[in-house]
Amino acid sequence: xxxxxxxxxxxxxxxxxxxxxxxxxxxxxxxxxxxxxxxxxxxxxxxxxxxxxxxxxxxxxxxxxxxxxxxxxxxxxxxxxxxxxxxxxxxxxxxxxxxxxxxxxxxxxxxxxxxxxxx
Numbered sequence: 001x002x003x004x005x006x007x008x009x010x011x012x013x014x015x016x017x018x019x020x021x022x023x024x025x026x027x028x029x030x031x032x033x034x035x036x037x038x039x040x041x042x043x044x045x046x047x048x049x050x051x052x053x054x055x056x057x058x059x060x061x062x063x064x065x066x067x068x069x070x071x072x073x074x075x076x077x078x079x080x081x082x083x084x085x086x087x088x089x090x091x092x093x094x095x096x097x098x099x100x101x102x103x104x105x106x107x108x109x110x111x112x113x114x115x116x117x118x119x
Contacts, residue, residue, distance in 0.1 A: 004040055007048040016045050061094055063116045064106065071110075081105040 007013050020041050028034035058066065067073070075088050082088045082102055090096035098106070103117045 004037065004044070007044050013045065013048055013052075016041050016048075020045065057116050057119075060098055060117050060119060061092060063112055064110070065092065067110050067112060081109050 005012065007016055020038060023034055023038045023041070026034060028038060057063075064078070068075075068078070075092060076085065078088045079085055082091065082105075087096060087102075091098065091102075098117055103114065106112050106117055107114055
């Protein structure tokens with residue numbers, strides 16, 4: 001096993017990514033030293049990325065619009081979750097927030113995570 005070092009810089013990060021690529025190409029078996037090295041490097045890279053390349057959760061409107069696009073939905077298709085066309089329109093134009101009832105309906109019906117809907 002190669003000596004594993006902390007990832008403190010972009011060059012350390014790139015070296016870790018390159019090493020991960022090398023190990024993956026060997027298709028290591030679970031329980032081997034190579035597999036353990038891959039596991040540890042993956043954890044280090046993930047931690048580095050969380051700190052240096054954070055991905056912000058989308059705002060509720062962006063999340064709903066994304067789901068609409070993915071599922072081919074129109075604003076009128078959201079009426080059952082919101083209760084009326086005007087509420088849907090106000091929400092999609094950032095003029096209205098989400099009530100607890102609507103959050104639950106969007107979570108249950110469109111499978112949007114509560115964390116994205118509650119902000």
